[in-house]
Amino acid sequence: MTLTVSMEDMELFPKDSHLSTNPNSAPVDIHCFAQMHASLERLWWSRLVISVRGYVINYVQNDDETLFHTDDAFICIHRFLAEEKSDKVIAKQSCGRLIVFDYSVKNALIIKALSPFRRFISDLNTVVTYPIVSETLLALCSSQKLKNPFVSNDVGPAFTRIFGQPNIATYRVANGQKYAYIVFMGVLCILQKRWMAERKEGKSIRFETDPEWQPDDRVVLFQEFYKGNRTWVLLDFDRYILAQWRPRGSEVIFGARFLEKKMRAGMELCSWCGMIEQMQNQFSRYVNNKAVCSSQCLEMLLQDSDRSTNLQS
Numbered sequence: 001m002t003l004t005v006s007m008e009d010m011e012l013f014p015k016d017s018h019l020s021t022n023p024n025s026a027p028v029d030i031h032c033f034a035q036m037h038a039s040l041e042r043l044w045w046s047r048l049v050i051s052v053r054g055y056v057i058n059y060v061q062n063d064d065e066t067l068f069h070t071d072d073a074f075i076c077i078h079r080f081l082a083e084e085k086s087d088k089v090i091a092k093q094s095c096g097r098l099i100v101f102d103y104s105v106k107n108a109l110i111i112k113a114l115s116p117f118r119r120f121i122s123d124l125n126t127v128v129t130y131p132i133v134s135e136t137l138l139a140l141c142s143s144q145k146l147k148n149p150f151v152s153n154d155v156g157p158a159f160t161r162i163f164g165q166p167n168i169a170t171y172r173v174a175n176g177q178k179y180a181y182i183v184f185m186g187v188l189c190i191l192q193k194r195w196m197a198e199r200k201e202g203k204s205i206r207f208e209t210d211p212e213w214q215p216d217d218r219v220v221l222f223q224e225f226y227k228g229n230r231t232w233v234l235l236d237f238d239r240y241i242l243a244q245w246r247p248r249g250s251e252v253i254f255g256a257r258f259l260e261k262k263m264r265a266g267m268e269l270c271s272w273c274g275m276i277e278q279m280q281n282q283f284s285r286y287v288n289n290k291a292v293c294s295s296q297c298l299e300m301l302l303q304d305s306d307r308s309t310n311l312q313s
Contacts (some may be wrong), residue, residue: 003040003195007049012187013051019059021134021182028125028189029196030118036195037081037117045082046193046244046252049074052184053237058292060179069176071237077184080120083244119161121188126158129184137178142172239273247274272304 005012014020018027038047053074060066127133130149139146150166151157158167162181242249248267249260259276263269267277271290277283283291284298292298 013055016137027129030122032192033121042082049078052187056179056183066176069182071235073177074237075240080117123158123161126155128182137175141175242273249274250276270297272301
């Protein structure tokens, strides 16, 4: 079965004036999620993360700290669900630490039964269904005395695996990342219900197969892309996605048809990362007239060229 998703689906991406942080009314079914993860292509999951991230960013982009933590959370989600080697025991946590799954005797049987990506979703499920989780994380940042889920025997392990050990720095990270996790899990919960009901809508398109796929204005990955801004700044998540799919990251993000149209109009791709120009001759041309979008990409391109030359000599 292929699960179809429309960018105009108001149930998934409602045009609300404020981002909803209400926890899920029902938990995600881990067994059903495992079936979805096994059946749906890596590209489908990647584009789902891209879309939900873009939707959330539109609500938090004016707060630099929240924007930073939100992007880190979506990078973490993508690492577990959409990297080529996503089913791994150790994955880099969003705040730069290594998250290692709890293999204590108490949790040995549970962990053994769950692969890392399912454990990750199970932990997120615990976090986002925790009562008034948004208010709780905000209160912890202010050092208010309340029931702390991080030290709870029941849910504490899940909170610490997702966010880290309980301290004020961790609480600030968790409060900044909560929007990403709550919204993503809410979307996943809706899609899971459709999956179980084998619901298909005629207006929907398939993330992984339709060449016409592209994010609309509300969920576009590069916030400045359609504004003709020659000096836009790529955020950490943007660079991460380009690196994950290099050299076809622009096609993954914008869709094959959109990319073909731009290239027919004279735009070129960065020869290293694959980013598409917004206007003709935006990128500098270097060796063999190759387009390069940044000094970092030029350096990587030259290093790659040197390696190839050394191998041939």
